[in-house]
Amino acid sequence: MNTAPAFYPIGTPETPWGEAERAEWLSRQSRQRSYEAEVLSAIEGLRPRFDVEEYGRLEYGSESFPLLAIRSRDWRDDLPVVLVTGGVHGYETSGVHGALQFVDQHAADYAGRVNLLVAPCVSPWGYERIHRWNPLAVDPNRSFREDSPAEESAALMRLVAPVRDRVLLHIDLHETTDTDETEFRPALAERDGKPFAPGGIPDGFYLVDDSENPQPEFQQAVIAAVEKVTHIAPADDNGEIIGSPVVARGVIEYPLKQLGLCASITSAPYKTTTEVYPDSPRATPEQCNTAQAVAVCAAIDYALAHQ
Template sequence: MTEQTTIYPIGTPGKPWGEAEKSQWLAAQTKKRSYQQQVVAKLEAMNDRFNIEQYGELNYTAGDYPLYVVRNKNWNPENPTILVTGGVHGYETSGVQGALLFIDAELEHYTDDFNFVVFPCLSPWGYETINRWNPDAVDPNRSFVADSPAQECALVMDYLSDLGVDFLAHVDLHETTDSDNSEFRPAKAARDGEVNTNWNIPDGFYLVGNSENLQIDFHAAILAEVEKVTHIAAADEHNQLIGAPVDREGLISFPVKQLGLCISLTNAMYATTTEVYPDSPRATPEECNRAQVAAVIGCIKFLQ
């Protein structure tokens, strides 16, 4: 990693943000695309094929956003259940569009053997403004904890608690982008009053697993399926990806429960976070979406 010398334009270096700085940050955010047109309209077009339920609504001064979850209609309580989440970080486009593509193109092919619960866009404000955080400058993917500070996380956790399903697997769809270094990591350091260090952005697809339950064969099966669509990220000169040592090609791991990551949301035996690199000269947006779909299919094939 290399030290970032650029000073973020909000706040005082070395001093964590207060409410004034958070308000200044929020005022600088603008809507860049439409959740209604790019997400909700696609769900509405599939309404006759799936059980699509509004499980809550985000209420911010920045706007109100209905939230949706998708389940297969031929739900069989005897079948194992797979959870798919997208848009935990709203700016990670293929996480959202990949989840929608999986629902539309693939989900029905596997419902004889599995039930599916899919949250295609947990953070619609982040999707519209292309942000990692929610309007409170909170990172949802560090907030899957008791008494969560993020509405996005609390609403999903409440829904799943009421659903009462034991999940066999969970695939959480993410991206690693160049803007992680140019915007989001400097902003985080400024918010927390810390010195920023950037990491090397991997060119390609990789996975993040749970270091306390690292199912190597499961991750290997997903990577093999994704490799049919796009390239797998190579480790850097330190044998790392984003500053973490690789467990095998295309895989790193963290103690996900301790960090409040989305894949700690359930007690699923098999859980992984995907990471696609949309800024790669070797990948198109369509390819990134299909890579996300391939990751879910790789999970399914491993479990069959």
């Protein structure tokens, strides 16, 4: 898909937003679904089998969002830690529900083998608004650094800090959607006062490896497992996916730490960011959720076999 608007309706082209533009943007955002009904209720249903903790609370105006994490009930200090995160971009639905599906259907398979720490919905305000940013027009997934401007990111880093050097694997569950091109990239360009360069959206699943510590065999093991559930995104005519060179089938690389991405918050030897394409005519929401859960299982299986 390559269709994009000619302009974004807020601000002056090539002039960064000020407070007035951010306020106008915020006024246009509306609640479209319920974090409590769709996410918190699912987490509550897991309490009989797992430990659930509130690791923070977001206060935005009159709204309050508890941030919940799910832990293995049989946590042991001698076991490696597996970190699963979803909903860093709240609008990326299968990241949230794929993480919950993994816990519900597969987490028990790893009891006594790893300590699981799952934060299924890092950005609940974005989940409800179906948006990439938080209400300050800040992208949490570019904010995982000291003095983070996003409380969503800061809260997760505080949660992970006690175990960050014991994490064997961190898998961060994302989506690439058509609205990336029609809404979020134009908004980003306008917010930052930069020209918008139209691009394309890859049709299929792909992974983002860490260019500072690439693990190609690990990434390919995840791709091979997910391919049984949904199709893998091909490279475009330039040999790229979303502007980055394809280094192996279905895999690109980013400098995770430099960009402040969620997958950079631990010293795990195995890190990956999943990207599902929910707008594909070849994929259903159920397939997208299952692809995320399968990716988590494949990642854990590989990490345990190669630790």
